Amino acid sequence: MAVREILKYPDPVLRKVALPVERVTDATVRLVHDMVETMYAAPGVGLAAPQIGELHRIIVLDVDYQERGKRLIKLINPVICRSEGEQIWEEGCLSVKDFTAEVKRAARVEVVGLNEKEQEVRIEAEELLAVALQHEIDHLDGKLFIDRISRLRRDLYTRRLKKSLRSGKPQPEAPRVLI
Ligand code: NI
Secondary structure, eight states: OOOOOOOOTTOGGGGSOOBOOSSOOHHHHHHHHHHHHHHHHTTOSEEEGGGGTOOBSEEEEOOOSSSTTTTOEEEEEEEEEEEESOEEEEEEETTEEEEEEEEEEOSEEEEEEEOTTSOEEEEEEEHHHHHHHHHHHHHHTTOOGGGGSOHHHHHHHHHHHHHHHHHOOOOSOOOSSBO
8 A cells, every 4th residue: 555645736636537447356456445545645635536536436425534445435436326405514624635625415315336346335414524425526527626615715825825925825625625
C-alpha cells in the first residue's frame, strides 16, 4: 500500500469522466488500498480514484473521525439509485485547496455498487455520509463541489487561488470537512 499524491484543482484530470471497472483484478484491489491509505493520511472522509490520477469508477469513504476504519466503505462502480429530500452542508474537498462552501444536495440517497469480490453492495445514507457519497460520485463524472455553488462565489475563489498560487502564500479560509 502507498500514500499517493492528491491532484489539486485546476488539474485537468479532475475534469475527466472515469471509466467503469470491467473486472476486479489484483491491480484494482491494490488501487483501493492505496485510496484508503491516501484518504486516512490526508486526512479526509472520502476519496475518488480520479483524485489520485486513476480514471476508474471507485470511491472510498469513512465519515467517522473518532474511530477510523469502523465505518470504512469501498465502492466500485457506484450508482445513486434513489435520492430524496434536500440538505445543505458546508463542503470542502481534498482537491480544492483552502476553500469551503455550502452545497445543496439530496438529504437521503441509496447507492448501489460492487465490493472487491464483485458482490453487490447497497448503502442507504443520510447526513454527512449521503453528502460524501454524492460528492465522491460527482468526482467520477469530473464534477467538483465548486460547480454546485453560485458563479459569483466560484469566481471569487478562482481569483483568490490564482493570486495565492502566484504569491506562494496560503489562502486565509480553512476547510472543515474534506471529502
Ligand atoms: Ni472531493
